[in-house]
Amino acid sequence: MAYTVTPWEVSGDIDYARLIKDFGTSPLSDVLLKRIEKLAGGLHHMLRRKIFFSHRDLDILLRKHEQGNTFALYTGRGPSGNTHIGHLVPWLFTKWLQDRFGAELYFQITNDEKFFIKDLSLEETTRLAYENALDVIALGFDPEKTHIFIDTEYAKTLYGIAAQVARRVTFSQAKAVFGFSNETNLGLAFWPAMQAAPCFLPSVLKKRKVPVLIPAAIDQDPYWRISRDVAPRLGYEKPAAIHCVFLPPLQGAGGKMSASEAESAVFTTDSAAEVKRKILKYAFSGGQATVEEHRKLGGNPDVDVAYQWLRFFEEDDSVLAQLYKDYRSGALLTGELKMLLIRKLTGFLEDHQRERERARKRLDEFLLRD
Amino acid sequence: MAYTVTPWEVSGDIDYARLIKDFGTSPLSDVLLKRIEKLAGGLHHMLRRKIFFSHRDLDILLRKHEQGNTFALYTGRGPSGNTHIGHLVPWLFTKWLQDRFGAELYFQITNDEKFFIKDLSLEETTRLAYENALDVIALGFDPEKTHIFIDTEYAKTLYGIAAQVARRVTFSQAKAVFGFSNETNLGLAFWPAMQAAPCFLPSVLKKRKVPVLIPAAIDQDPYWRISRDVAPRLGYEKPAAIHCVFLPPLQGAGGKMSASEAESAVFTTDSAAEVKRKILKYAFSGGQATVEEHRKLGGNPDVDVAYQWLRFFEEDDSVLAQLYKDYRSGALLTGELKMLLIRKLTGFLEDHQRERERARKRLDEFLLRD
Numbered sequence: 001m002a003y004t005v006t007p008w009e010v011s012g013d014i015d016y017a018r019l020i021k022d023f024g025t026s027p028l029s030d031v032l033l034k035r036i037e038k039l040a041g042g043l044h045h046m047l048r049r050k051i052f053f054s055h056r057d058l059d060i061l062l063r064k065h066e067q068g069n070t071f072a073l074y075t076g077r078g079p080s081g082n083t084h085i086g087h088l089v090p091w092l093f094t095k096w097l098q099d100r101f102g103a104e105l106y107f108q109i110t111n112d113e114k115f116f117i118k119d120l121s122l123e124e125t126t127r128l129a130y131e132n133a134l135d136v137i138a139l140g141f142d143p144e145k146t147h148i149f150i151d152t153e154y155a156k157t158l159y160g161i162a163a164q165v166a167r168r169v170t171f172s173q174a175k176a177v178f179g180f181s182n183e184t185n186l187g188l189a190f191w192p193a194m195q196a197a198p199c200f201l202p203s204v205l206k207k208r209k210v211p212v213l214i215p216a217a218i219d220q221d222p223y224w225r226i227s228r229d230v231a232p233r234l235g236y237e238k239p240a241a242i243h244c245v246f247l248p249p250l251q252g253a254g255g256k257m258s259a260s261e262a263e264s265a266v267f268t269t270d271s272a273a274e275v276k277r278k279i280l281k282y283a284f285s286g287g288q289a290t291v292e293e294h295r296k297l298g299g300n301p302d303v304d305v306a307y308q309w310l311r312f313f314e315e316d317d318s319v320l321a322q323l324y325k326d327y328r329s330g331a332l333l334t335g336e337l338k339m340l341l342i343r344k345l346t347g348f349l350e351d352h353q354r355e356r357e358r359a360r361k362r363l364d365e366f367l368l369r370d
Numbered sequence: 371m372a373y374t375v376t377p378w379e380v381s382g383d384i385d386y387a388r389l390i391k392d393f394g395t396s397p398l399s400d401v402l403l404k405r406i407e408k409l410a411g412g413l414h415h416m417l418r419r420k421i422f423f424s425h426r427d428l429d430i431l432l433r434k435h436e437q438g439n440t441f442a443l444y445t446g447r448g449p450s451g452n453t454h455i456g457h458l459v460p461w462l463f464t465k466w467l468q469d470r471f472g473a474e475l476y477f478q479i480t481n482d483e484k485f486f487i488k489d490l491s492l493e494e495t496t497r498l499a500y501e502n503a504l505d506v507i508a509l510g511f512d513p514e515k516t517h518i519f520i521d522t523e524y525a526k527t528l529y530g531i532a533a534q535v536a537r538r539v540t541f542s543q544a545k546a547v548f549g550f551s552n553e554t555n556l557g558l559a560f561w562p563a564m565q566a567a568p569c570f571l572p573s574v575l576k577k578r579k580v581p582v583l584i585p586a587a588i589d590q591d592p593y594w595r596i597s598r599d600v601a602p603r604l605g606y607e608k609p610a611a612i613h614c615v616f617l618p619p620l621q622g623a624g625g626k627m628s629a630s631e632a633e634s635a636v637f638t639t640d641s642a643a644e645v646k647r648k649i650l651k652y653a654f655s656g657g658q659a660t661v662e663e664h665r666k667l668g669g670n671p672d673v674d675v676a677y678q679w680l681r682f683f684e685e686d687d688s689v690l691a692q693l694y695k696d697y698r699s700g701a702l703l704t705g706e707l708k709m710l711l712i713r714k715l716t717g718f719l720e721d722h723q724r725e726r727e728r729a730r731k732r733l734d735e736f737l738l739r740d
Binding site: 159163171 | 485486492523524526530532534536537539540541542544545550551552553554557562563740
């Protein structure tokens with residue numbers, strides 16, 4: 001089945017194993033998972049379930065960590081709309097990495113990029129950037145170790161580093177990696193350098209070589225190719241990366257959740273009633289057409305969106321295994337499964353929304369500004 | 371005769387009248403000069419002598435000025451080497467404009483551009499930027515009304531404005547104006563937006579529409595085409611411009627003085643002995659082969675570099691006219707003419723160098739930083 005995965009488009013039924021080959025990344029092997037488990041004192045459920053499934057140079061990064069060279073984390077957000085729960089997937093995992101490895105996090109919010117590629121004003125992407133920052137802070141990152149920056153508000157520092165990258169990348173190379181054309185605007189043409197800059201920011205700020213690990217969805221990988229090409233020429237380490245799959249949209253038809261299609265996603269600011277309505281109405285069901293048939297034939301959790309979402313958000317493996325079994329056997333109905341997801345999400349979002357409001361007064365603890 | 375005039379190359383025997391047609395600018399008419407004279411209470415000798423010879427929308431700018439809307443000045447420097455006296459030509463004229471029109475000056479030093487196009491590190495172009503800034507300050511600009519900024523040190527402000535420009539210009543358009551190719555690096559690809567940004571900076575800082583006049587050598591004109599195209603779409607006025615010819619190099623063979631060819635130029639930091647040596651040794655002479663022939667046939671001031679330089683630096687028209695006459699008749703020898711130039715320049719440079727050293731402690735009075 002046809003699919004597309006680029007930093008600007010994800011659609012179709014994604015073959016993740018094929019993507020590893022096409023992108024030239026490495027699968028997250030059991031050997032590597034054991035090593036993470038040993039160092040971290042456990043494995044995050046998104047690792048156990050291969051939601052994070054691919055990497056670049058994670059083995060090299062872990063070796064440096066074992067030798068005492070603590071890495072920094074770098075991830076980010078393109079503020080084209082409100083935050084939905086799909087965005088939280090790599091961030092929740094990033095928080096776990098910070099907790100377990102004591103790593104500092106550099107979090108880039110790319111209000112410039114979204115202005116360059118969307119029909120949004122810079123004022124609007126900046127407003128959204130601040131809204132999105134609240135969601136990051138709400139997840140409980142350590143303010144001592146977490147540095148959030150909005151591109152245009154940290155542009156003095158970023159531009160200085162981006163210039164070093166940009167000097168060493170031709171438009172032709174950017175064309176090949178990002179599919180730019182002659183009609184690409186000059187802002188977007190430069191932008192790969194702005195996205196590469198944070199790979200080297202920890203080293204610049206700390207005045208020593210800091211290895212960087214990027215947890216992100218797999219579609220963001222092309223950016224790091226530029227960073228990785230340029231790193232040795234700048235005297236820095238190549239950034240390592242760990243990639244996750246996409247949280248499927250409510251409709252379940254492949255691709256990723258989209259902030260611009262409100263009915264495909266649950267947003268972090270949705271009310272409990274809204275979450276319930278969306279899931280009951282839109283979540284694609286792997287069940288049978290009638291209760292009778294479902295009891296007799298059982299459902300298919302592998303395509304059921306409620307089950308798929310619980311793979312991301314239910315941390316307890318035994319609970320999840322039981323749900324899988326019961327849905328397969330027909331003991332658990334689609335409506336019941338959906339209610340379990342609704343309870344899980346609304347519980348999570350209740351806490352999140354409280355922390356998110358509290359974060360409005362905490363921005364200064366986290367924001368890097370020039 | 372073939373010649374090339376682009377922002378990055380000036381060579382050959384330049385036909386300035388032709389350039390006005392090719393660039394689509396307007397000649398500085400006598401009517402317009404009269405209007406400037408009336409408003410400024412006189413005419414700078416570089417206007418009287420058509421050293422400034424071309425413009426864009428200067429008439430519109432003056433009308434606004436007459437209506438009480440004072441304009442701002444914008445010019446700059448690409449710090450690829452030390453300042454030579456050719457660089458001072460538009461700056462000296464800019465100072466006159468500031469004095470006569472009470473205009474604020476925004477002076478951009480493009481350490482990023484020179485890093486993108488030359489084999490120089492960003493550290494080196496930044497060092498040169500500070501050295502060049504001393505030459506600007508030394509000319510006596512009003513510290514209350516003069517704002518010098520080095521691109522990477524004011525990048526937060528500039529990037530925000532440049533992003534608005536960059537969003538509205540495609541790589542294809544930049545190719546057509548600047549001769550970019552696919553091998554152009556991403557820094558340079560974005561850079562036209564960084565150079566356009568100061569056209570709108572006064573309006574952004576003052577939070578009202580400030581008309582801008584750009585005094586610069588004619589080779590810089592292409593940049594303003596981008597600014598002028600974009601201005602109405604950003605809700606700003608198109609920047610006006612006034613263009614000068616190039617101070618000829620010592621060798622006199624057309625083109626412009628080059629900071630990278632030390633023997634073609636007199637630098638602002640050259641000693642009196644060095645100035646004397648360079649002019650006596652290198653300044654192309656319009657005189658005859660022997661004193662006897664010169665006395666009999668006379669010299670040609672129109673190709674004599676000493677005379678040509680005096681057109682730029684000797685303010686007194688009657689003195690200049692007398693020199694022209696005496697050189698034509700043979701009464702004035704090349705050696706004598708060169709000594710007059712040497713005295714003029716060394717006198718000027720003695721003052722300049724004193725002010726230049728004093729400027730090292732005055733940088734904070736002038737520099738804009740984020």
